[in-house]
Amino acid sequence: MATKILIPTPLRGYTDQLDEVEAEGATVGELLSDLTTRYADLRKHLYAEDGTRRNFVNIYLNDDDIRYLEKDQTPVTADDTLSIIPSVAGGAWS
Amino acid sequence: MTPHAQVVLPAAVLGELLAHARRAVPNECCGLLIGVTSPTVALSSIDERAVDIQIESSAPARNLRLSPTRYLIDPADHFAAIRTARARGRTVVGGYHSHPSGPPDASTTDHRDASDAAFIYLIVSPGTGAVKAWRLAAGRLGELTIRIVPDRECQTGVPDASDSPTRPAP
Numbered sequence: 001m002a003t004k005i006l007i008p009t010p011l012r013g014y015t016d017q018l019d020e021v022e023a024e025g026a027t028v029g030e031l032l033s034d035l036t037t038r039y040a041d042l043r044k045h046l047y048a049e050d051g052t053r054r055n056f057v058n059i060y061l062n063d064d065d066i067r068y069l070e071k072d073q074t075p076v077t078a079d080d081t082l083s084i085i086p087s088v089a090g091g092a093w094s
Numbered sequence: 095m096t097p098h099a100q101v102v103l104p105a106a107v108l109g110e111l112l113a114h115a116r117r118a119v120p121n122e123c124c125g126l127l128i129g130v131t132s133p134t135v136a137l138s139s140i141d142e143r144a145v146d147i148q149i150e151s152s153a154p155a156r157n158l159r160l161s162p163t164r165y166l167i168d169p170a171d172h173f174a175a176i177r178t179a180r181a182r183g184r185t186v187v188g189g190y191h192s193h194p195s196g197p198p199d200a201s202t203t204d205h206r207d208a209s210d211a212a213f214i215y216l217i218v219s220p221g222t223g224a225v226k227a228w229r230l231a232a233g234r235l236g237e238l239t240i241r242i243v244p245d246r247e248c249q250t251g252v253p254d255a256s257d258s259p260t261r262p263a264p
């Protein structure tokens with residue numbers, strides 16, 4: 001069962017420039033695991049060395065941030081769309 | 095610095111960015127930039143090939159840091175901008191933020207937090223109206239040339255271009 005994953009502009013360099021890819025899994029966590037197996041370069045951008053997801057990576061299932069659902073355990077179907085939204089940050093001097 | 099890369103910025107969008115920056119003083123404002131990058135294929139690596147980034151509209155975002163020296167774009171606003179862009183056949187080509195009390199030069203924080211080369215960072219100074227564009231090249235943010243154009247010159251050859259009004263600031 002393949003679920004659509006939308007890739008944001010800053011991460012397309014790791015998905016052969018595709019803005020939309022598919023991955024398999026029954027939960028958000030499984031989907032992301034399959035995604036980063038297919039696109040290995042993406043892994044180090046989404047996960048720290050200890051395997052935890054970087055906190056500047058936001059994951060939306062359809063319209064909702066998965067932090068307000070069941071996080072990585074959130075079930076997914078083929079009709080769902082997962083979106084990866086990187087945090088954009090910075091600032092002024094110092 | 096990639097001398098051939100150029101950011102095309104409609105004067106009206108610059109006006110919106112500066113207005114947003116002035117409303118946010120003393121804090122930094124931030125938001126997303128929607129437009130077209132051409133040719134897309136040239137984005138696979140940062141190099142000397144000509145890459146035009148055409149900005150068509152801006153999407154103001156909440157600054158989750160609410161700070162005069164820091165910004166963090168609310169991911170919900172980023173998500174909304176991505177959806178707006180996709181609905182128009184466009185992409186989020188970059189983000190913008192303001193430096194309320196300094197020049198629009200990329201700071202140490204901006205360098206540290208910058209992500210992939212396909213994303214441009216526009217910085218505006220509300221006091222002087224100055225604007226600069228930056229993009230990651232060889233691990234550092236390099237400045238891009240900005241060409242400010244009257245709106246009617248910002249044509250991409252694709253229907254449903256820049257005639258949609260941008261949504262007002264939150």
Ligand SMILES: [Zn+2]
Nearest residue numbers: 090091092204
């Ligand atoms: Zn900055």
